Amino acid sequence: MTIQVTGVIEYREIGTGAWALVAESGETYELKDAPPELQQPQLKVRVEGLIRDDIMTMAMIGPVLEVQSFEVLC
Numbered sequence: 001m002t003i004q005v006t007g008v009i010e011y012r013e014i015g016t017g018a019w020a021l022v023a024e025s026g027e028t029y030e031l032k033d034a035p036p037e038l039q040q041p042q043l044k045v046r047v048e049g050l051i052r053d054d055i056m057t058m059a060m061i062g063p064v065l066e067v068q069s070f071e072v073l074c
Contacts, residue, residue: 001051005029005065006073009043018059021047028062035067044073 007023009031019031019039031038032052038045052064 002048002068003051003065004046004048006046007044009038009040009045011039011041012059012061014061015058018057018061020061021045021065029065030057030059030061030063032064032066035070037072038067038070046071046073 005021005023007021010020010022012018012020019034021029021031023029031047032055047065047067047070049068050066052066055064057064
């Protein structure tokens, strides 16, 4: 399922570390295949991607969102 989420990027120091998107709704998504431009704490973004129900991660901080595209917001 492809979704679009607006929120703020965070780095979570869990296990080996994970990049997260904390949505305006309060839900946290673990980012998969986030490009380096997206890996900046406190960056406000709109991300479009695919929810991956078929994989698990070490961090287990929320649903895995495979990044397909993103837009940096002011």
